[in-house]
Amino acid sequence: MKNQVYLYPIWVRLWHLLNALLFLTLIVTGLSLQYSSNDYSLIRFDWAISIHDIAGIALCVAYIFYLFSNRFTSNGTYYQFHLTGMLVRVLKQLRYYSIGIFKNEDAPYPISIDRKFNPLQKISYVIVMYVFMPIIVITGTALFFPEILPTDLFGISGIHIVDLIHIVTGFALSIFMAVHIYFCTIGKTALANFKSMINGWH
Amino acid sequence: MKKLLFINLIVLFSTFLIAQEITDESVEHSPENSKCFYCHGNPTYSFYNEILERNVTNRMNPYLIIDSALYYYQNHSSFECIDCHSYGFKTFPHDNELQMEAMPGCFDCHEGDDEVYNFAKIDQQFQESVHSTKHSQDFTCWMCHNPHTYKINARNNQNLLETIVYDNNICLSCHADINKYQLISSDKNPNIIEKHDWLPNQISHFAHVRCIECHTDTSNNILVAHKVQTKDKAVRKCVECHSQNSILMSSLYKFQAIEKRNKYGFFNASTLDDSYIIGANRNYYLNVLSGLIFGFVLLLIFIHAVLRIFIK
Ligand code: HEM
Numbered sequence: 001m002k003n004q005v006y007l008y009p010i011w012v013r014l015w016h017l018l019n020a021l022l023f024l025t026l027i028v029t030g031l032s033l034q035y036s037s038n039d040y041s042l043i044r045f046d047w048a049i050s051i052h053d054i055a056g057i058a059l060c061v062a063y064i065f066y067l068f069s070n071r072f073t074s075n076g077t078y079y080q081f082h083l084t085g086m087l088v089r090v091l092k093q094l095r096y097y098s099i100g101i102f103k104n105e106d107a108p109y110p111i112s113i114d115r116k117f118n119p120l121q122k123i124s125y126v127i128v129m130y131v132f133m134p135i136i137v138i139t140g141t142a143l144f145f146p147e148i149l150p151t152d153l154f155g156i157s158g159i160h161i162v163d164l165i166h167i168v169t170g171f172a173l174s175i176f177m178a179v180h181i182y183f184c185t186i187g188k189t190a191l192a193n194f195k196s197m198i199n200g201w202h
Numbered sequence: 203m204k205k206l207l208f209i210n211l212i213v214l215f216s217t218f219l220i221a222q223e224i225t226d227e228s229v230e231h232s233p234e235n236s237k238c239f240y241c242h243g244n245p246t247y248s249f250y251n252e253i254l255e256r257n258v259t260n261r262m263n264p265y266l267i268i269d270s271a272l273y274y275y276q277n278h279s280s281f282e283c284i285d286c287h288s289y290g291f292k293t294f295p296h297d298n299e300l301q302m303e304a305m306p307g308c309f310d311c312h313e314g315d316d317e318v319y320n321f322a323k324i325d326q327q328f329q330e331s332v333h334s335t336k337h338s339q340d341f342t343c344w345m346c347h348n349p350h351t352y353k354i355n356a357r358n359n360q361n362l363l364e365t366i367v368y369d370n371n372i373c374l375s376c377h378a379d380i381n382k383y384q385l386i387s388s389d390k391n392p393n394i395i396e397k398h399d400w401l402p403n404q405i406s407h408f409a410h411v412r413c414i415e416c417h418t419d420t421s422n423n424i425l426v427a428h429k430v431q432t433k434d435k436a437v438r439k440c441v442e443c444h445s446q447n448s449i450l451m452s453s454l455y456k457f458q459a460i461e462k463r464n465k466y467g468f469f470n471a472s473t474l475d476d477s478y479i480i481g482a483n484r485n486y487y488l489n490v491l492s493g494l495i496f497g498f499v500l501l502l503i504f505i506h507a508v509l510r511i512f513i514k
Contacts, residue, residue: 182506
């Protein structure tokens with residue numbers, strides 16, 4: 001374990017495993033609901049509803065756990081950022097991914113115990129975990145209790161607007177996930193990051 | 203129990219709504235009717251008792267009370283009571299024989315009235331319905347169309363949610379009220395809420411779809427399907443409604459559907475004003491756009507991966 005740092009404490013790994021599994025479930029059932037049809041359905045509609053509901057509630061719980069843990073452990077510090085110079089750092093990282101990596105340059109922001117995420121990771125994790133996740137959790141909860149929604153919001157039913165936001169955010173998160181999984185293959189070896197996320201050492 | 207309470211609340215609330223809306227004074231109120239309403243419009247009535255030789259006040263049987271506001275708001279508001287009821291009711295006490303009088307049916311007046319409403323087809327569907335086949339004599343059109351309050355809704359009420367409440371209350375007037383139910387059957391009244399336990403979000407569903415959506419066989423020739431079928435033929439599959447070719451388009455939203463099909467690229471757009479139905483209200487442009495974006499991202503990832511493999 002020389003040259004390695006312990007970056008992913010056990011709670012991060014467990015949360016992340018649960019989070020990823022729930023997310024995949026939600027995406028599959030969500031798509032099945034959105035494209036439900038009389039002739040064929042990926043998953044039977046009422047089952048898809050139940051699974052989506054249960055996975056959604058579990059995700060909320062997991063998310064709250066994540067918020068608290070990040071608030072009360074040092075892991076939260078990895079997510080703090082300064083706006084000044086932000087753009088420059090992100091662009092530098094982007095340049096590395098689109099050009100530098102093919103010239104075998106060194107990564108501009110190597111991972112260390114003080115810096116778990118490179119600037120691009122940091123900004124995307126912050127946006128995903130502190131902007132998109134709250135939106136999808138709140139709209140999902142509202143759809144679970146539709147009676148609390150206004151029946152008339154600017155002339156359209158409240159459920160309709162909330163559902164649209166829910167679906168669009170879900171779509172954005174699906175895109176994130178595809179890119180996220182791909183970027184995780186960029187490590188010492190293609191599987192190195194996944195191993196880290198299992199045993200905690202980087 | 204809570205849900206039952208809720209349904210009762212809806213019923214109460216809706217009568218309140220209807221009562222509030224009645225400001226239409228255009229109908230000429232017949233003075234003949236006022237005489238009947240003098241007794242049948244109030245919880246108590248007075249009359250001169252010739253044996254005691256004084257005025258007596260009695261309670262009116264609640265089932266014989268007719269709300270005059272609702273009466274003058276309905277389809278047959280221009281009628282005098284004695285257009286349908288025997289002339290003999292003008293005297294009090296009413297002659298006992300009158301209780302046996304035969305009442306007119308819709309077809310005594312609406313025979314051949316098929317251009318707009320297609321009464322003939324409605325009658326045919328009604329004859330085939332579970333109510334009629336099992337209880338042909340006792341179950342008349344009046345059972346659902348209250349002779350003193352029936353007002354068309356589905357055809358001309360702009361507020362769809364009101365129509366849904368109105369139509370569902372017709373069914374619930376028996377299926378949630380044992381006293382009326384037993385006019386027809388001595389069996390135990392099945393509990394509607396328990397029998398529909400399999401349907402999630404029951405409150406939301408019953409406020410946004412009508413009983414007849416699931417329990418009737420629709421027909422192209424009439425606006426409101428009348429063939430109520432046995433329970434084993436009822437719609438149970440969620441995707442009948444929650445899909446692009448939702449059955450709701452040929453029933454609940456039939457009237458609006460013709461006018462504003464696929465507004466702004468939403469499938470089944472006419473449902474959007476009052477409900478959002480998962481699976482039925484996808485947006486065509488959003489679907490295409492999301493497919494394109496996702497494909498583009500995957501393509502970028504693919505190119506990046508290939509370059510990484512070959513350049514390294
Ligand atoms: C949309 C669902 C997902 C979200 C929101 C998400 C979010 C995150 C976050 C916030 C971290 C940093 C955790 C920390 O150390 O504090 C992380 C790391 C990681 N995730 Fe995910 N993840 C998701 C799905 C996945 C999936 C499906 C996989 C693999 C199949 C995956 C693989 C990894 C790996 C290997 C890391 C460690 C590398 C790194 O820190 O960038 N993730 N993820």
